[in-house]
Amino acid sequence: MCGFVGFLGDPEARDRKSCGQRMAKRLAHRGPDDEGIWIDEEAGLVLAHRRLAILDLSPAGHQPMSSASGRFVVAYNGEIYNHLEIRKELEKAGQAPCWRGHADTETLLAAVEAWGVRGAVEQFVGMFAFALWDREERTLWLARDRIGEKPLYYGWQGQSFLFGSELKALRRHPHWQGEIDRDALALFMRHNYVPGPWSIYRGIRKLLPGTLLCLQVGTPPGRLP
Numbered sequence: 001m002c003g004f005v006g007f008l009g010d011p012e013a014r015d016r017k018s019c020g021q022r023m024a025k026r027l028a029h030r031g032p033d034d035e036g037i038w039i040d041e042e043a044g045l046v047l048a049h050r051r052l053a054i055l056d057l058s059p060a061g062h063q064p065m066s067s068a069s070g071r072f073v074v075a076y077n078g079e080i081y082n083h084l085e086i087r088k089e090l091e092k093a094g095q096a097p098c099w100r101g102h103a104d105t106e107t108l109l110a111a112v113e114a115w116g117v118r119g120a121v122e123q124f125v126g127m128f129a130f131a132l133w134d135r136e137e138r139t140l141w142l143a144r145d146r147i148g149e150k151p152l153y154y155g156w157q158g159q160s161f162l163f164g165s166e167l168k169a170l171r172r173h174p175h176w177q178g179e180i181d182r183d184a185l186a187l188f189m190r191h192n193y194v195p196g197p198w199s200i201y202r203g204i205r206k207l208l209p210g211t212l213l214c215l216q217v218g219t220p221p222g223r224l225p
Helices: 013-025 083-092 104-123 182-191
Strands: 003-008 034-040 045-051 072-080 126-134 139-144 153-157 160-164 204-206 212-216
Touching: 003 013, 003 072, 003 126, 013 034, 013 045, 034 072, 045 072, 045 126, 072 104, 083 104, 104 126, 104 139, 104 212, 139 160
Parallel strands: none
Antiparallel strands: 003 045, 003 160, 034 045, 072 126, 126 139, 139 212, 153 160, 153 204
């Protein structure tokens, strides 16, 4: 079990790293083996990750991880069960990079570079959630596995778009409002849980299983694809 959290837009540049670190600290229980943070200062994007090493125990599995070309950066939670088969397919097609390690995170990035985000996700068999940044298109992708085993929350709070594995991490952002969604509360009273895509907080949603969300820099606050 790993965990990640991040935001796009605000706060000011001098506060981005410390803000991301505070948010990620709330996920320490999900990843005791390593922590990392990656920032695109120009775009105002922060990715932070807490790692539980499973497939690759070496530093080669450190996250957030960049693709071989440097175009894509990912923070990822889960396991792609068929990642070795995907590696062989990429190698056979001459589309594999010079592998740095054995992590399925690296396989994920190589698949995205070869087939695009949607094409890659269609090939994945496993349990996963990830946030992937396309530096060329200045686009943020959020993805969740078909069953929805790995959680992923997202939404606008003020001028910032927040996303992460747990609500407690999002609550550490300085623009967090924390207003209870009355419709979600009514659903909780009816079902004894809050069904997706709602969360208990107004403006924050659960990414539904098998869903891809794409957000470009410059999207007006409050608007979702």
